[in-house]
Amino acid sequence: MRLTPQKIQKFRQVVWEHYKKHGRDLPWRRTKDPYHILVSEIMLQQTQVDRVIPKYELFLKKFPTLQHLHKASVANILKTWQGLGYNRRALVLKNIAAQLQGRSIPRDTEQLEQLPGIGRYTAGAIAMFAYNRKGICLETNIRRVFLHHFFPNSANVSDERLIPYIQQTLPARNVRTWYWALMDYGAWLAKHVANPNRRSAQYHVQARFDGSVRQVRGHILKLLVAKSELSRKDLVRTFGRDVRMAPALAGLVRDGLIKETKQHIVLA
Numbered sequence: 154m155r156l157t158p159q160k161i162q163k164f165r166q167v168v169w170e171h172y173k174k175h176g177r178d179l180p181w182r183r184t185k186d187p188y189h190i191l192v193s194e195i196m197l198q199q200t201q202v203d204r205v206i207p208k209y210e211l212f213l214k215k216f217p218t219l220q221h222l223h224k225a226s227v228a229n230i231l232k233t234w235q236g237l238g239y240n241r242r243a244l245v246l247k248n249i250a251a252q253l254q255g256r257s258i259p260r261d262t263e264q265l266e267q268l269p270g271i272g273r274y275t276a277g278a279i280a281m282f283a284y285n286r287k288g289i290c291l292e293t294n295i296r297r298v299f300l301h302h303f304f305p306n307s308a309n310v311s312d313e314r315l316i317p318y319i320q321q322t323l324p325a326r327n328v329r330t331w332y333w334a335l336m337d338y339g340a341w342l343a344k345h346v347a348n349p350n351r352r353s354a355q356y357h358v359q360a361r362f363d364g365s366v367r368q369v370r371g372h373i374l375k376l377l378v379a380k381s382e383l384s385r386k387d388l389v390r391t392f393g394r395d396v397r398m399a400p401a402l403a404g405l406v407r408d409g410l411i412k413e414t415k416q417h418i419v420l421a
Contacts, residue, residue: 295319
């Protein structure tokens with residue numbers, strides 16, 4: 154559907170007015186350093202902004218450059234990461250640092266997508282926020298805005314249907330700030346209207362953390378960060394015969410976070 158100039162102008166006005174009143178001052182918005190942007194984007198995946206801010210600042214203090222991150226031990230990185238969850242993301246950053254030894258973070262989205270753990274959105278966000286490259290970015294808050302305004306009575310809306318609306322409403326200037334405004338408006342909508350993202354084809358309810366295999370994974374990593382090595386007896390002493398332990402260990406091995414021997418578990 155082609156939007157009329159009037160509808161585009163009205164939509165932009167709503168977004169900009171909200172941003173003027175409620176725009177957030179976030180630390181990664183005060184920089185164009187590609188490494189800082191990379192760290193923030195990986196941390197923000199499936200994690201609330203308020204939880205990310207202190208970890209982002211601590212992480213950059215501990216590992217101020219890609220080279221520092223590459224030289225750091227997995228144990229030190231995971232210790233700094235603790236509290237954010239989804240620990241494989243910390244390993245993603247270390248793997249990127251290893252792959253980019255002596256090179257800068259790419260500007261091109263296709264090259265960015267070749268890096269470990271970098272998908273379409275993250276590549277576009279890094280290219281735009283770090284290098285001011287104009288493009289299409291679509292994450293949960295932005296998705297919420299376009300579903301709320303343009304698909305109020307639809308169900309199972311694919312991202313492909315949203316992209317033309319994002320393209321048509323994208324301003325010629327201040328693209329970086331425009332996306333910040335969309336994200337902040339979407340975060341506000343999450344608290345003030347029935348969740349529009351339920352109408353998205355990508356919508357799914359996140360599994361409970363308490364009682365999950367993911368909870369056991371996190372506990373195992375926390376123990377390993379503290380002790381560097383666990384015996385099989387240590388695991389049985391801690392978890393008993395918990396049926397979640399086997400899939401948790403298998404997942405951690407698969408993600409490259411730990412190594413198993415017959416007698417011990419160690420960080421990779």
